[in-house]
Amino acid sequence: MARTVGSSGPKTAEAIRAAGIRLIYEHGFEAMSLRQLAAEVGLQPGSLYKYFDTKQDLLFDIVREHLEDLLAKIADALDGIVDPVARLAAFAAFHLRYHMTLKSNVYIANMELRSLEPDNRAIIVAMRKRYEAILIDILREGQAAGALHAAEPRVAAFAILAMLTGICNWYRADGPMTQDELVTLHVDLVLGGVGAKRQAVHKAG
């Protein structure tokens, strides 16, 4: 039984994470049992503890890794872009593309905040705030430069994030619009919303 550990340890850990994401997405965190999770990856329930100490740790790990990834990738996406309107367009395009591909992780990160224990929750909330602050700063800079209207950048940022994240609810890779078309449509909604003019900004990625 213990043979799954050892050289295949990291692979097993990854399989457990993936199965955990799937089960939490389908049933909710509280309803997911460790027995169910173990069965999903072909382990005995007792063996799961070689990979994580508690169910709570697994949830925390899934949500934290999602946010670490998001924070690293947004930094890349904005790297080298100076103009606030161009940064806003790049932020919106990045957020949208990211949320078209990682739907269940995002869903869990948003929905199961309620299931995180207070200390874990505080860490995750702080990471979310770091991400939100990037958009708030862009709006603030744009407002200061007279390039857009965002008298309340914090609230505008929340509204924009909700709009862009909403794509998780209905996006299908085989839908009638391409990812590029959806990005253009949403970036136009965002820029128009704050009264900014779209510029010739194209960044690979």
Next chain:
Amino acid sequence: MARTVGSSGPKTAEAIRAAGIRLIYEHGFEAMSLRQLAAEVGLQPGSLYKYFDTKQDLLFDIVREHLEDLLAKIADALDGIVDPVARLAAFAAFHLRYHMTLKSNVYIANMELRSLEPDNRAIIVAMRKRYEAILIDILREGQAAGALHAAEPRVAAFAILAMLTGICNWYRADGPMTQDELVTLHVDLVLGGVGAKRQAVHKAG
């Protein structure tokens, strides 16, 4: 034990619904037990069945009633408004105000679609589509009249609804901005997003 039924039947049913909403909001539908729900309203678990047949019926009832209410109230909010931009502003203002007050019902209606059985789910999805269609039609009329830009009204409607519903995630009645200020900010984002000019449209309610 059966004394709670009788003249207080409707009151008990209402208490069960309210407790159900609270418990599903906190724990998720699958994780909520009927034993927990019964304890919350001071009934024996066996007595719950006088009010609803299954846990699934309770969820369906909560979500359906939310959507019936939403559909009735949006009809009222738009009644007598003809101009598409004014209708768009009225739709956005209504949706926002509604979602600032009924957060947990909305959360459940969105999150626990996954927990509805196929037949129930189909009914709810059809009701949601009727609501979405109201906004899609407004955008389509505005586009046809040259009053706004919404080349893909369906996708634009999804984006706008996600943005407005997002207020459930953070709105607090004791926050720094009033409901009116938040409505103005969001309506401006919506109208700006589709390139429509805000008009002197004020409707009571």
